[in-house]
Amino acid sequence: MTSNCVPVVVIGGGQAGLSASWRLQEKGVEHVVLEKHSVGHSWRTQRWDSFCLVTPNHQCRLPDFPYAGDDPNGFMLRDEIVAYVEAFADHVRPPLHEGVAATRIGRIGDGFIVETDTGDWRAQAVILAVSGYHRPRVPRLAERLPARIVQHHSSTYRNPESLPPGEVLVVGSAQSGCQIAEDLHLAGRKVHLAVGSAPRSPRHYRGRDALDWLEALGQYDLDVIDHPMGEGVRQKANHYFSGRGGGREIDLRRFALEGMVLHGRLGEIAEGKVRFIDDLAKNLDAADAAYLKIRSMIDDYIAAEGVDAPEAQPFAPCWAPPVRNEPDNLALESISAVVWATGFEADWSFVDLPAFDGRGHPVHRRGVTVVPGLYVLGLPWLHTWGSGRFSAVGRDAAYLVDHLWEARLSPRLTSLSLAAAEA
Numbered sequence: 233m234t235s236n237c238v239p240v241v242v243i244g245g246g247q248a249g250l251s252a253s254w255r256l257q258e259k260g261v262e263h264v265v266l267e268k269h270s271v272g273h274s275w276r277t278q279r280w281d282s283f284c285l286v287t288p289n290h291q292c293r294l295p296d297f298p299y300a301g302d303d304p305n306g307f308m309l310r311d312e313i314v315a316y317v318e319a320f321a322d323h324v325r326p327p328l329h330e331g332v333a334a335t336r337i338g339r340i341g342d343g344f345i346v347e348t349d350t351g352d353w354r355a356q357a358v359i360l361a362v363s364g365y366h367r368p369r370v371p372r373l374a375e376r377l378p379a380r381i382v383q384h385h386s387s388t389y390r391n392p393e394s395l396p397p398g399e400v401l402v403v404g405s406a407q408s409g410c411q412i413a414e415d416l417h418l419a420g421r422k423v424h425l426a427v428g429s430a431p432r433s434p435r436h437y438r439g440r441d442a443l444d445w446l447e448a449l450g451q452y453d454l455d456v457i458d459h460p461m462g463e464g465v466r467q468k469a470n471h472y473f474s475g476r477g478g479g480r481e482i483d484l485r486r487f488a489l490e491g492m493v494l495h496g497r498l499g500e501i502a503e504g505k506v507r508f509i510d511d512l513a514k515n516l517d518a519a520d521a522a523y524l525k526i527r528s529m530i531d532d533y534i535a536a537e538g539v540d541a542p543e544a545q546p547f548a549p550c551w552a553p554p555v556r557n558e559p560d561n562l563a564l565e566s567i568s569a570v571v572w573a574t575g576f577e578a579d580w581s582f583v584d585l586p587a588f589d590g591r592g593h594p595v596h597r598r599g600v601t602v603v604p605g606l607y608v609l610g611l612p613w614l615h616t617w618g619s620g621r622f623s624a625v626g627r628d629a630a631y632l633v634d635h636l637w638e639a640r641l642s643p644r645l646t647s648l649s650l651a652a653a654e655a
């Protein structure tokens with residue numbers, strides 16, 4: 233095993249790690265980028281075939297590499313996203329080591345040792361750009377399903393044809409769950425959807441994409457500490473809507489009218505049945521309330537700024553769940569597959585440093601952790617809404633690299649040159 237020294241090690245070769253590399257190169261800081269697999273791995277391997285961005289293409293603002301295609305208001309498909317990230321890597325030309333996994337990061341002196349499966353690196357600073365989506369989160373309840381039922385997590389689901397014929401249960405109604413349910417529904421599959429508490433968003437509203445309105449409203453510059461939920465917003469489910477077919481809303485009530493079977497949250501699997509909690513009406517109402525809140529924020533902005541915008545169609549729920557006198561059960565014999573759209577868990581176990589809170593999340597302010605010289609980048613709401621997305625990861629990378637330069641490298645270089653001058 234070899235041991236190398238470099239001022240900065242960046243871990244992760246996705247859009248966040250590459251953005252950090254771009255900013256480090258701007259400052260002339262020597263560094264390496266260690267990537268366990270290859271550039272664009274998550275986009276390539278963890279998204280289904282019909283996957284597309286939910287954020288409009290023009291919000292892809294990687295540093296010095298904004299989206300330059302001919303459909304700025306469209307939504308790139310999975311393979312186009314992979315190509316965009318790969319093209320960004322060609323543009324950045326990072327000192328990239330692919331196929332190298334960081335297995336432990338610890339302290340050595342006032343710097344760090346990064347152990348990998350191909351040797352160790354010593355560094356003054358480490359930037360963790362590994363996202364927070366490390367392990368599929370599947371409730372252990374899943375173990376009680378009979379072996380006959382095919383199970384996928386949203387990250388391994390590919391397309392309706394890859395599931396056996398029969399009815400499918402999708403568990404979870406945040407962005408991935410709703411989009412996968414729609415994917416199956418459009419393919420003519422009978423879908424059961426266990427609906428949770430995720431909010432929903434309008435798509436095109438009063439002449440513009442809702443996200444464009446929210447940007448105009450200044451929502452994307454809102455610092456996490458000024459958010460009504462504070463840092464708690466980092467754990468909140470994303471609003472559901474879609475970029476599919478040029479972008480559209482997802483109204484689960486409409487799916488119900490079209491034959492999708494909506495249930496409340498998954499409660500129990502026992503006696504050959506899936507039992508659902510009686511909270512479907514509440515969850516649909518809460519999602520609509522979030523949707524209407526966004527609409528009214530946009531309405532207020534239009535009124536206050538005197539913007540010339542078309543009037544909105546009034547909202548009226550097109551379906552309501554029937555009142556049940558009996559618990560909502562689904563016989564296991566009627567389904568052939570389950571897709572768990574229940575999110576991911578972070579696995580920071582390779583970071584052997586006191587940088588985490590009681591729930592295992594890194595403690596940081598704008599990515600500057602409580603361990604001097606250790607940084608995180610690319611996490612949801614690291615600083616603003618766009619931090620975990622294409623839109624603001626470049627801005628966060630610039631902030632981190634400036635901080636790193638001021639706090640770690642520039643004083644060191646200054647003292648070295650003073651020492652050299654005095655010698």
Ligand SMILES: Cc1cc2nc3c(=O)[nH]c(=O)nc-3n(C[C@H](O)[C@H](O)[C@H](O)COP(=O)(O)OP(=O)(O)OC[C@H]3O[C@@H](n4cnc5c(N)ncnc54)[C@H](O)[C@@H]3O)c2cc1C
Pocket residue numbers: 243244245246247248249266267268269270271272273274275284285286287332333334335361362363365408582609610611620621622623
């Ligand atoms: C389902 C889904 C939909 C999304 N939709 C959108 C969207 O519409 N618009 C948008 O802007 N964003 C979206 N995002 C959010 C975000 O853009 C992606 O999660 C993106 O992949 C994050 O980039 P990243 O560089 O932070 O992480 P990643 O792309 O996950 O890259 C991290 C890299 O780190 C590597 N790595 C991990 N551990 C180690 C280790 N120990 N050693 C070495 N390498 C390691 C991994 O192999 C990986 O390549 C979505 C995310 C998900 C999950």
